[in-house]
Amino acid sequence: MKTDHGFNLGDEAKDTITGFGGVIVAITTWLNGCVRMTLQPREMKDGKPIDAITFDVEQLARINAAVAVPGTRSGGPCDDAKALSR
Secondary structure (H helix, E strand, C coil), X not given: CCCCCCCCCCCEEEECCCCCEEEEEEEEECCCCCEEEEXXXXXXXXXXXXXXXXXXXXXXXXXXXXXXXXXXCCCCCCCCHHHXXX
16 A cells, blocks of 8 residues: 655645645545545634645645644653553
């Protein structure tokens, strides 16, 4: 299964069909090989963030590379055994 799509988290991309654009905040690969990317717009509407939308990778075009850099892990299951023994 080929997964080399040429996009990275933090790249800015645009849907070639609707024109919807934003920063890639999630990349998912499905069991059947479908790769989908979630775009989070940088704009606000009425003082609130616009909802992120997910697209098939084939209909996206990169606008800018790495406009946002993914951070370090900040959540999820705890790896610290000491925390688990409390």
